Amino acid sequence: MGGQTIPGEKGAALPTTATPSPPLLQREPSQHHAISKKFRISILAILILTPLLLLKTAHNSPLSLYTSHHRPDVASVQKCSIDNLKSDLSFLDDAKPIQTAEFILRRDRLAQALAANKVDAFVLEPGYTFQYYGNVSQQDWEPWEPEERPFLMLIMPQVSPNGSVSAKTAFLSPHFEEGRVRMLGIPSRDDAELDIVVWEEHWNPYTTLLGSRLFAGSGDEAPTLMIDEEMRDFIVRGLTAAGFRTVGLSPEAELVRQQKTAAEVEILRAVNTGTVAAVRAMRPCLVPDLTEDQVTSILDQTLLSIGFGLFFNIVLFEEHGALPHGGFVTGGKKLTYDSMVVIDVGAHYLGYSSDICRSFMIDPPPGRRRRRAQQLPADPLRAEKEKVWRIVLDAQTAAAKAMRPNGTAASVDIAARTVIEDAGYGYGFTHRLGHGIGIKAHESPYLNKWNTGSLLKPGMTFTNEPGIYLEGKFGVRHEDVYLVTEDGEAELLTGQRARGIYEP
Incomplete structure (x- = not known):
């Protein structure tokens, strides 16, 4: 019969009938404590870090920000x-750029309002209204700042023999800018619809406009111009001094852009x-x-x-x-x-x-x-x-x-x-x-x-x-x-x- 040595005593043995313990139970107490502690720490770390890692992976998690x-x-x-x-x-999905036909329709609607108000032309310079009627913004024409040289768009009513009203579009431009005006690509039915009156820098641009072919049929009566609300004052004064009669926007003209x-x-x-x-x-x-x-x-x-x-x-x-x-x-x-x-x-x-x-x-x-x-x-x-x-x-x-x-x-x-x-x-x-x-x-x-x-x-x-x-x-x-x-x-x-x- 075998025996088990009692620690601390040499040569002495006690009889035993016990079944040998599993290997884990035979380890030293210090080993057992260390392993248990590591196990508990590992479990705790998993419990803490797992939700944090899940939060971190969310693109809009506060922790990731x-x-x-x-x-x-x-x-x-x-x-x-x-x-x-x-x-x-x-x-x-449903937004599309404004098409050429709509720009033409806008000018025609404005021309009809002008005819109803007995106005010869609507006058504007580069800005939001120019963009609305001509697809040209102030930045397209004057990327640095508004110029002292007048560059004007005129929208004029044309009455056909059957009484229908459509728009004629013309421009007053410095002579040296004429080529640039033609390159703007103003939406139009055809080239004949657009007309350009040029002025030299030593001319008065406003008297040049009054004496141009655009107002050849006015006779002795001063042509009436409706002035856009964005028009600068010195241009309005120049037009008036040249002999034009100027009026402000009518409700009918405003309605074109409002609706x-x-x-x-x-x-x-x-x-x-x-x-x-x-x-x-x-x-x-x-x-x-x-x-x-x-x-x-x-x-x-x-x-x-x-x-x-x-x-x-x-x-x-x-x-x-x-x-x-x-x-x-x-x-x-x-x-x-x-x-x-x-x-x-x-x-x-x-x-x-x-x-x-x-x-x-x-x-x-x-x-x-x-x-x-x-x-x-x-x-x-x-x-x-x-x-x-x-x-x-x-x-x-x-x-x-x-x-x-x-x-x-x-x-x-x-x-x-x-x-x-x-x-x-x-x-x-x-x-x-x-x-x-x-x-x-x-x-x-x-x-x-x-x-x-x-x-x-x-x-x-x-x-x-x-x-x-x-x-x-x-x-x-x-x-x-x-x-x-x-x-x-x-x-x-x-x-x-x-x-x-x-x-x-």
């Missing part, structure tokens, strides 16, 4: 925003929906400590990523948002979980403008960040922020319902203003409700409570942008674009209105 120094990773936030936006670009065609509406829908989509795509990616300037840059790059042109971009946090268009002190304020963010932004696409505004807060912090944030003092303005946010949305709803054919521009403003005044915040709504929008972000008619003379017509497009601004606290503004329709219910052109303080 910070550097190793716990600062916002601007490049990662920007990538997150762009990736989110590019996940669905269907809002661009949008189906093609224009689709471009406006695309650029405004896309601009809202860019803000929505960026918001989940934003993290505390980003500055207003950094968020501005991130949104700019997000818009550029889908081919939009930059126009303006105002990003304001907290009390800065009480200044509707910001100020010289804005830009460096840092974002927090309690910040009310106001973003007013416009972009360009296919020659048309967007102009939208969203007010929101960033997502509450996850996990440990939430617990840490809850230890901080509560935002004393939180309840008022949510209240004001909802009041402004209700005001926007009231204004949209008032956008009906033949209603006045004033009535739309008053509808929104009444909601805000009844809630006790009338003092904080410091601007008009909105404005027309097209190739230019701000066009007539303007929605303010004194504009009782302007009637809404189907095809007009407007911004609807009520706001409340509490100095030293915060501001809230919601801005969307609407189309006045034949059936009376205004159509939203920004895809989706704001739904909540975390869903702008």
